[in-house]
Amino acid sequence: MSQSVILANLLAPLLASATGQYDPDTLFRDVPRSVERRVLRVGTPVSIPVVSPDASLFAHKAVGRSIVLRDFLTGEVKGGVELTTFFPNLVAFAPDGKKLVAASGAGTTQKPSVEVFFWDIATGQLEPSVILQSGQNPLAISRNTKFLVSTKAKDAGVAIAWDIGQRKCMDLPGHTGPVTRVAISDDGKWAVTQGGPGLFVWDLATGNKKWEKYFDDSPLPNRLDFSPDGRLLLLGFSSTVQLYDTKSGKVLGGVRTQGGRFSPDGRWIASPCSKDVWNNNKNGIRIYLVDEVLFPQEGKPKLVLPKVILEATGPDGYFSMTISPDSRYVVTACSRGVIRVWEVPKFDK
Numbered sequence: 001m002s003q004s005v006i007l008a009n010l011l012a013p014l015l016a017s018a019t020g021q022y023d024p025d026t027l028f029r030d031v032p033r034s035v036e037r038r039v040l041r042v043g044t045p046v047s048i049p050v051v052s053p054d055a056s057l058f059a060h061k062a063v064g065r066s067i068v069l070r071d072f073l074t075g076e077v078k079g080g081v082e083l084t085t086f087f088p089n090l091v092a093f094a095p096d097g098k099k100l101v102a103a104s105g106a107g108t109t110q111k112p113s114v115e116v117f118f119w120d121i122a123t124g125q126l127e128p129s130v131i132l133q134s135g136q137n138p139l140a141i142s143r144n145t146k147f148l149v150s151t152k153a154k155d156a157g158v159a160i161a162w163d164i165g166q167r168k169c170m171d172l173p174g175h176t177g178p179v180t181r182v183a184i185s186d187d188g189k190w191a192v193t194q195g196g197p198g199l200f201v202w203d204l205a206t207g208n209k210k211w212e213k214y215f216d217d218s219p220l221p222n223r224l225d226f227s228p229d230g231r232l233l234l235l236g237f238s239s240t241v242q243l244y245d246t247k248s249g250k251v252l253g254g255v256r257t258q259g260g261r262f263s264p265d266g267r268w269i270a271s272p273c274s275k276d277v278w279n280n281n282k283n284g285i286r287i288y289l290v291d292e293v294l295f296p297q298e299g300k301p302k303l304v305l306p307k308v309i310l311e312a313t314g315p316d317g318y319f320s321m322t323i324s325p326d327s328r329y330v331v332t333a334c335s336r337g338v339i340r341v342w343e344v345p346k347f348d349k
Helices: 003-019 024-028
Strands: 033-035 038-041 047-051 057-061 066-071 077-082 090-093 099-107 112-120 125-132 135-141 147-152 155-163 168-172 179-184 190-195 198-203 208-214 223-226 232-236 241-245 251-255 268-273 284-289 308-311 319-323 329-334 338-343
Touching (some): 047 319, 047 329, 057 090, 090 135, 099 125, 099 135, 155 190, 179 223, 190 223
Parallel strands (some): 033 308
Antiparallel strands (some): 090 099, 112 125, 112 135, 135 147, 147 155, 190 198, 223 232, 232 241, 329 338
8 A cells, every 4th residue: 555545544534533524536546546457339328237157248238128148358249139028127147147037017007017037048049937916116136036126016115025936925015105226135035125215124034124224314325235145234325335234234334435336255345436536527436345344343433445446438427337246347337338347456355
């Protein structure tokens, strides 16, 4: 670590305590930067990027109902599929990498539903889809693609947790507004739902609500994510990330940054950011080590700088982000048709 960064770490808490704020440009000036490994300009809007388990392929939503499959190293189109009904809300690779799984709203206005599609990559064929009759808007799918959470048909304030294979479901009620944001733990044991001012954490084995949090007088989270082991729940806001104990709801850590999600190995958090670090025409990603974000035993927040900043070479506007299952790569995609891939440096333990 450079002397200037060390000095910033020492002086910033004093400055923050004296003034109530600090100058992010000064703090972040000498944080190591990593420019993207490759840039692909496809010319059409791109969203919902996902990377295959072996990092050989990636897929993304393209125009209309289509999903495009590309070679991860070259960006060459390797295939694609057009869904037969509605636009895809969710896209994921099956754990063995042999299938793409997509979910979209389906049915009619009178009888809405959720349709889950399975695309065999080797044959290029769509398999028979699964219709989830009581659902309406699919919001999250587990990493193992076995569980899905949607809103309930004709009652957007109720979420439904689905076991896709068994077509079993349970209601997750109680929100006073439409459910707009959901996350599911990797093993399908936990779910978090956000609707109106309330955020609820659920034990999906029992259907019981473990704890709840309300945001009546504060901004709502714009990102929810579980750590791979399900122990931590990330709430991302426009200016902070907070880490909670999934079982108890106790705050265990936090950092001043924007949004964020866990890496699949659970070691770091990727945070898309622009304000207070970048010029107005740039977007980028900060990488924070989870162990450094957790509060000390006395429970007092500490100043944490990114381990590295992944810096874009040009403006892309709003983007969606994913991390490869091996935690080696970060991929972003944007409405301008630009796909960027970073290789994340190896961090010392």
